[in-house]
Amino acid sequence: MAEIRKPGCANGACSQTATKPELQAEGPAVFFSHLFDTSSFPERWYCGTWSTDVGWLHIISDIAIFGAYFAIPVVLLYFLLQRRDLPFPKIIWLFAAFILFCGFGHLIEAGIFWWPIYRFSGLIKACTAIVSWITVFVLIRLVPEALKLPSAALLARELQQNKERLDFALESGQIGVWEWNLKTDTLVWDQRTRKIFDTDPEMTNLCFEDFSRRLHPDDHDYVKDLIEECIKTGNPYHAHYRIIHTDGSVHYIQSQGRVVSDEEGEPEQLIGVCHDFTEKQLQENALVESELNFRSTFEQAAMGIAHVAPDGQWLRVNEGFCKIVGYQSEELLPLRIHELSHPDELETDLENMQRMLAGEIESYSIEKRYLTKQRAAVWTNMTVSLIRHQTGEPKYFIFVIENIQERKEAKEKLKAAKQTAEEANQAKSEFLANMSHELRTPLNGVIGMTELLAGTHLNQRQQEFVDACRNSGESLLNLINDILDFSKIEAGKLDLDLHDFDLEKLVFDTVSTMAWRTTEKDLELPCFVDPESRLTLKGDSYRLRQILVNLVGNAIKFTDSGEVLVRTRTVSRDQGKIRIHFSVTDTGIGISESKLNRLFQSFSQVDASTTRNYGGTGLGLVISQNLVELMGGSIGIESQEGIGSTFWFEIPFEISPSSSTSQLANTQLVNKGALIVDDNQTSRKILSDYMQEWGLKTVGTASVVEAKTAIQEACHQNQPFDIVVTDFEMPDQNGLETGRALKDSEIPVILLTSSPDTQLDPIDLQECQITLTMRKPVQRHKLLESVYHLLTSQHDEDIINTSDSKGQRQVCSQTTRILLAEDNRINQLYVTELIKQMGCHCDTALNGQEAIDAVLQNHYDLVLMDCQMPGLDGLEATRRIRELEKRGLLKNKLPIVALTANAIKGDRERCLEAGMNEYLSKPVQRDQITIVMEQFLKKNQSDDPEPHSVEILCKEKTHQPSIDSAALMKFCSGNLELISSLLDELESSGTERITQIQKSANTSDARGVAEAAHSLKGASSILCAKKLKELSSAIEQAGEAAELTEITILIEEVAEEMQRCLDDLPRLREEIYSMNSDSSE
Structure with missing residues (x-):
């Protein structure tokens, strides 16, 4: 029996001992009865600080630890069995064994308090140590591999990224994800799937019936059978079907799905994806339709269509092309394009094809001839384009060929017809020109002689006959002009100037x-x-x-x-x-x-x-x-x-840039009173508007009786009228009665007449207080000018008559010599008589050669040249005269005016090009002759100044008047209308003429300077502006001599003189009116 030592033994040894067999011999009853009896505990209870409480603390703790250490391995092993995918399962087994051995160690420690089983405890601890070190070695080996494993955070991030990528891919491809629980009939659609199937995003508890309702009726059975086959066999499916949205539109869906089974292998759910490929399907449908249409067009097109290989071989041709060339398609395919192309267009065709292959052009069109099977040439219009592979390599050419043989033949016929029409039109133009000449020539004699006869002393009956003859001639002339204009319109040759x-x-x-x-x-x-x-x-x-x-x-x-x-x-x-x-x-x-x-x-x-x-x-x-x-x-x-x-x-x-609106207001006329008497309301309104523009206050009356009443009322109101304008021809009383009503006053009265034949007795005009007579229709500026002078100048009871004089106008002197080149005797007689009536000497020539001989033998101031004369015509005669002037055989440049019976386009241009200065169309009227003679003779009547140098002329400063009013009055025969027109023309174009001279001088255009100065010289001569004429003449001579180096000062001088003329215009107008009044008196 083991000895049991009591407490207090020396060196910690106990004196009381007990043996295990003894306790065991006593039986289980004794064991359980002594279980809580600490008297038999080992000696350590009584060694040092050991006590019963401490012993129980160790016992309970070791047992509790054993329980935990036993439970932990059990849980770990269960988890390991459930998660066989966990990495490193061996280490978990080692940890479980280690923990389990540790638990047994604690359990034995608790039992040692009753049984001294130290050997068994040491064995357990040895096993624990072995398992621990095995675990250590295994851990050491596993640490590098374990470190390679990603962390949970990294895995979470990667998982999130993968999810985002998946969502992006699904969103980009518009791919919807769906799940269908077969057991619960629950359908789960993501947002994309809901959008594809046009389902409300807020709609819940979806089922298979919701999906089935969207299916196209024609695809319903097909989809249902496909899904049932997938569930039955477990094989994935891939389907294309159609669905119908709530708006009735049809969409094409591509879907894939597979079965997911439970632990027993039974189908549990169906998962898959879907995609709306409607747009792609529609494009494919359109492509298919386009291909069908192309094939139909290709085969049935009336025009020829062909595919040609880059080497020129026919690949495919349609029936239209076969008809053009007369081949069957199987006969064409072995041929190449040069075998059917006309040699004249083949080179151009092949060159364009090579340019297309080189990428220089994308397509081209050409008119070419193809050779038929019978080797006849057929004109076609061909458009060629090139089709390339996706790599850019040429695939084939497309020829679109139109048969234009009939069009070509029609075009040739049209061309021939056009040429015939142009020849006929040319003949017609020549006929019209000849007819115009032949008709106008005798008509010139009829009208001219009638006009001369009208100027003689005739009785009333004779005058009626003459007027009838003249009116008939003018009517015939108008008819000829209308016919000529109409023919130009029909020929499309009427142009604008x-x-x-x-x-x-x-x-x-x-x-x-x-x-x-x-x-x-x-x-x-x-x-x-x-x-x-x-x-x-x-x-x-x-x-x-x-x-x-x-x-x-x-x-x-x-x-x-x-x-x-x-x-x-x-x-x-x-x-x-x-x-x-x-x-x-x-x-x-x-x-x-x-x-x-x-x-x-x-x-x-x-x-x-x-x-x-x-x-x-x-x-x-x-x-x-x-x-x-x-x-x-x-x-x-x-x-x-x-x-x-x-x-x-x-x-x-x-x-026109030179245009400006007239400023009519004048402070001297504002609020002046004017009485207008005219039975015609329109005329009365127009006259009133004219005067109101200048600020006058007007009163209008329709009769002399009303006028008298208005005059009396104005006098009673102490606001008498300042001027009266009255019509002559009125129903009850004429305009003279209006003047009589103002006989005792000094109010000026203007009398308006409508008929040019109205004869007024000057005594009656004076008795009726008529200050001025004017003819209707009254021109605004003339009326207002007259009113201005009458109301701003002192007048006696003068009569200013602005009617046209019936006397003959003397435009030249008896020393003036004019040459008339005219082969028609009647025209000679008429024009010669007109010239003689104007006071000039006139010689005649029957053709151009006689005219040249005459100008070489005599000095002439003007030549009137007929264009069509026998032998040498007027155009060639003019050219030769100009050549004589260039050679110095004629001293001065002779003015030549064309007389022609032609009235067609281009005639005037030909005359001027030949060197003529002006152009008159027959029959020539007196006024036309008068204007031409004034234009070319007046400036020659007064001798041009002798040539001066620029320096000398510029130094000649005189204070002579800018325009000689007396000379101008005499030159115009007292015709105020003519004088007013001349002054108006100077006022509107004077500065522009100076500007034209300056522009030509700046560009060194000597000819332009001479021409502009010549025009100014002519105008200043007519206006009797002596100084202006001298300066412009000097500039003209400098321009003709091309001496522009010293012309600047002269231009400044002429500009100053022009400004002086313009500044003198108001004074000049007043002087002329005063002179006319004095002469009338």
Whole structure:
């Protein structure tokens, strides 16, 4: 029996001992009865600080640790068995063994308190040590591998990134993800799938029926069978089907899915993805349709279509091309393009194909001939393009070939027909030129001789005969002009001559020239140009005048009484352009609406009775319409039968840079009182508007009785009128009675007459206080100029008569010699008589050679040269005369004026090109001859100054008047209208003439300087501006001699003199009116 030592033994040894067998012999009952009996505990309970409490503390703790160390390995091993994918499972097993051995160690430590089983305890501890070191060695080996494993945070980040990539890929591909739980029939769609199937994002508890409802009826069974097969076999499926959105649109869906089974292998859910490829499908459908259409077009096209290899071999041809060349398709394919191409176009064709292959051009078109199977040439129009592979390599050419053989043949026929038509047109033009000459030549004699006869002493009956003859001749002349213009219009050869012109002057001059047509009718011919239209415009003034003449003449012809009103107004104006509205309104017979559409037809009038009663060819309106449209305008008519008509037209013009609106206001006339007496309301309104523009206060009356009442009322109010303007022809009393009502006053009275034949006794005019007579239609600037002088100057009871003088105008002296080259004896007689009446000597020549001989033998101031004469014509004669001048055989440059019976385009240009100075069309009128002689003779009557050097001429400073008013009055025979026109022309164009000289000098254009100075010299000579004429003459000579080095000072001098003339114009006008008043007295 072991000894049990009691406490207090020396060296910690116990004196009391007990043996294990003894305790065991006592049986289990004794063991459990002594389990909590500490008296038999080992001696360590009593060694040192050991006590019973401490022993129990160790026992309980060791048992508790054993329980925990036993439970931990069990849990770890269970987790390991459940997670067989965990890395390093061996270390977990070692940790479990180590912990388990540690637990047994603690359990034995607790049992040692009763049983001294130290050997077994040491064995357990040895095992624990072995397992611990094995674990240590295994850990040491596993640490490097364990360190290679990613951390949980890194794995989480990578997982998140992978999820984001997956979402991005799904979003980019518009791929939806879905799950279908087969057991619960729960359908889970992500947002993309909901969008694909057009499902509300807020909708929950989706099931298979929600998906089935979206399927296209034609695809429903197909999709259902596919899914059932996938569930049955477990094989993934791939499907294409259609769905229908709520808006009824059909979408094409591509879907993939597979089965997920549970632990027992039963299908648990179906998962997959889907994609809406509608756009791609539609594109494919369109591509297929396009291919089908192309094939259909290729095969059925009327034009030839072919595919040609880069080496020129035919790859594919359609039936259209086969018909062109007469081959079957199988016959063409073995051939190459050069075998069917005409040699003349083959080189160009192949060159263009090579350029396409090189990338220089993308396509080309060519007209070429193909050779048919019968080797006949067929003209085609071919367009070629190149198709390339995706790599850029040429694949094949596409030829589109149109058969143009018939078109070519038609074009050749048209070309031949055009040539024939041009030849016929040329013949027609030559015929018209000849006819114009042949008709105008005798007509010139008829009208000319009639005019001469009218200037002799005739009784009334003879005068009627002469007037009838003259009117018939003028009607015939107008008819010839209309026919010539109409032929030009039909031939498309009517061109415009654009130049600057004064619109107001043109309109008034045109209307004034037609006033004589109203003399035999009770007609007024008022005219009004609105202030905004009073501009210098750029256009064809001749054609505009022709339109106005046609329309006004037409209105006068169909109006027996009342008025024909001519008006203009501005429609629009913008950036140097203006559109003017012209209207001619009459109170004539009018036109019914049903007949208006016939007005602008050639050789047509509203009915036959019109032609019988009024005459005419019906060409005037057609010509006017074509002229208006040629100018870019429009024309129309408004008419009521029995009431009257209004013809209107609108034309766009350019505004000349030199144009400026007249400023009419004058402080000296503001608030002056004017009485206007005229029975015609329109005339009265126009006159009133004119005067109000200058600030006058006007009162209008329609009769002499009303005028007298107005005069009395003005006197009673102590506001008498300052001036009276009265019409002469009025129903009850004429305008002289208005003057008589003012006999005792000093109020100036202007009397207006409508007829040029109105004869007024000067004694009656003086008795009736008439200060001035003017002819209707009254031109605005002349009326206002007259009013200005009458109200700002002192006048006695003078009579200023501005009517045209019937006497012959003396434009030259008896020493003036004129040569007339004319082969027609009648024309010779007429023109010679006109010249003699003007006070000049006239020699004649029958052809161009006689004219040349005459100018070599005699000195002439002017030559009137007919263009068509036998032998040497006028054009060649002029060229030879100019050549003689260049050679010095003629001293001065001789003015030559063309006389021609031609009236076709280009005739004037040919005359001027030959060296002629001016152009007159036959029959020549007295006024035309007068104007030409004034232009070329007046400047030659007064000798040109001897040549001076620039220095000497510039030093000659005199204080002579800028314009000799007395000489001007004498030169114009007292014609105030002519003087006023000349002064107006100087005022409007004087500065521009100086500017033209300066521009030519700046560009060293000696010829331009001479021409501009020559023009200024002529104008200054007519105006009797001596100093201005001398300076311009000197500049002309310097320009002709090409000596421009010293001309600057001279130009400055002429500019100063021009300004002096312009500054003197108001004084000059007043002097001329005073001189005329004195002469009348």
